[in-house]
Amino acid sequence: MNHPYYSNLLKGLFIVLLTLSFPGLKAQQKLTSGISLPNSVDYAPSVSADGNTLIFQSNRDGKFNLYLSKKNAAGEWSTPKSLDKINNFGTSSDLIGGPTISYDGNVLYYFATFKGSHGNEDIWYSVREGDDFGEPINAGPAINSKGYEGFPSISVDGNKIYFMRNNAEQKIAGAFCYSIWMSTRDVAGVWQQPERLPSPINLGCEKSPRIMSDNEMLIFASIREGGLSPNKFDLYYSRLDNAGNWGEVKPLDYINTPENELFAAVPACGDMLYYVSADVSQDTTSASKGGFLDLDLYTSAMTKETRPKPAILIKGNLIDSETGEALFGEITIVKDNNNDSRGLLVTNKGSGGFTLILTKGHTYKVGFNVPGYYPQEVDLNTSSLNQCTTTQRDIKLKRWQGYYALTTLDAASNNPMDLSIEVTQVSNNANIPVKRKSVGNHQAAVIGGEEYSVSISGGCISDTTYNFTPKIDDTSIKSIENSMAFDLGQTKLKLRVINKETREEVNNAVLLAVDAKTRKPIYRNVLKGDTTLDISCTGTYVLLGVAANHFSDRQVLEVAKSGTKGLIEMDLELTELKPGAKLVANSITFATNSAELNKSSFAEIDQVIGVLKNNAHIKIEIAAHTDDIGTPEANLKLSDARAKSVLDYMTSKGIDAKRLISKGYGESDPAVANDSAANRAQNRRVEFRIPKD
Secondary structure (H helix, E strand, C coil), X not given: CCCHHHHHHHHHHHHHHHHHHCCCCCCCEECCCCCCCCCCCEEEEEECCCCCEEEEEECCCCCCEEEEEEECCCCCECCCEECHHHHCCXXXXXXEEEEEECCCCCEEEEEECCCCCCCCEEEEEEEEECCEECCCEECCCCCCCCCECEEEEECCCCCEEEEEEECCCCCECCECCEEEEEEEECCCCCECCCEECCCCHHHCEEEEEEECXXXXXXXXXXXXXXXXXXXXXXXXXXXXXXXXXXXXXXXXXXXXXXXXXXXXXXXXXXXXXXXXXXXHHHCCCCCCCCCCCCEEEEEEECCHHHCCCCEEEEEEEEEECCCCCECCCEEEEEECCCHHHCEEEECCCCCCEEEEEEECCCEEEEEXXXXXXXXXXXXXXXXXXXXXEEEECCEEECECEEEEEEEEEECCCCCECCCEEEEEECCCCEEECEEEEECCEEXXXXXXXXXXXXXXXXXXXXXXXXXXXXXXXXXXXXEEEEEEEECCCCEEEEEEEEECCCCCECCCEEEEEEECCCCEEEEEEEECCEEEEEECCCCEEEEEEECCCEECEEEEEXXXXXXXXXXXXXXXXXXXXXXXXXXXXXXXXXXXXXXXXXXXXXXXXXXXXXXXXXXXCCCEEEEECCCCCCCHHHHHHHHHHHHHHHHHHHHHCCCCHXXXXXXXXXXXXXXXXXXXXHHHHHHCCEEEECCXX
């Protein structure tokens, strides 16, 4: 009975009898139109949830590769397309086969002998990118052993994977025997060590497991007691009960024949079965193809009893709520509030597309998550579902909005340091406003998923620029905190106290240097020659030179604004107290168009008061000047009032009015030309002069 003629005749009789037994069924049909070709082995079909995408294994081009075909609205299959990113990934001698497309259509699993495998054949996968699939990724050592793993099948929630391993215990003439294994992802999405399925699954010579869309029905091929042939594979199914035990294994009687039937693939609605069988009448390849029969892809309607439970297919796209841009992200599925069985899917990298298959009789929490976006959770209930239905629903996610908070620190002291911070949105080269919250603390408004460039400069640091993209796992946070410490190196200040006129050092001058932020002296002593001080490159210092018979000199140094790094050299210039000498005090200022002294003027006037108290024989003239804005008469009057205001302040501090002369010169004696705002500011000044007579 092994003669091709008798085998083919017997197979035909089975088809006739089965069609008569199940009058509602269509007879088995070979997939033609370029799918099943003469003189080729067309193997291991896998079909998408909606039944419109078919991926299978074939040696039509001389070696086993993977092919994809699409069904159009008229039910016609397109010419199969080679999945080149997978087929061309390895070498010409690599074996690729056993494809199974995830029910959402976004991940393709298969086995291959690519370099980087853990064993002889490993399970690999590729993520969908638009209408194609990306390069292979190894499923990892938890699943892949040093031996053989093949023909994977992924559950609808992406949480379980079923596959084959060699079974050396079973010996069937003319057949390779395998056992069926299953691995589960943990809550972090990591595959765990697989387990061999218990009885009654692995009681025979098993092959090609396929888990159905309800996550409960498993179809597989087996050579076991009760089969139509002692050494040929038939298709069987078993269902999980509520306790998680596999039920009775039953044959698909209306499919099985005395020849091999293998590799069941069923769309989510369970109406059609795709599988592999041998067309012995076309067997011209057994000698040239390594003993394979001319295997082809077939389809048949399924009986009501052998279908998976009804399901609802929710198809849609995950997109940005404002731009409509497709998003690549994760979809988590929790069934009946059981977080231990949390499923994990991904969207299409190109389109953001997804397909959810939810089985009748359950409640689901479906979460959509993309780094940098606020997540969204949808509650769904399928208790009233009576038949398989399909619906369209797009999910729109809103980008996270918050702040980028940057703290800049001195690496040596860990103290905050003020630096210049610039933030730029890379996509449109737009500057983002940066708010200074406190010393060394800056904040800029940012949105998730957008790329930003941050530039840090100032002080004596090396300018620093870096890019970052907010990828937020916890969108409840309001800001992204970042802290950066800078090695300031060594900044030094070299000081001299000199005579302003002669440029020679003033003997026995006293130098006082004070940190303006802490108000603590960093130097106070009689200066002989020069001195060099260690200072902070971001510090501000008040420097005062005092000597007998001289006007003192007070200067403020903001190191960050000095434009000098490393060594800063400064001279404090003292004016000798002799007839005709004068001290220009640009830091004495007044309210606009007023003779009212600003409080910031008191420090410099106090220095002059100190000189007068230490030199009782000295008289001085207070000379006030204006710029040329306004009439000469008005400016002269204003300058007189301002000189008198300084005199009044000095007498209030104990200086005898007989030692003071106040006089306004208006705009008559400019220090520089009144041809710019900066020059006019210099001309608005007060001078202290020692009269010549």
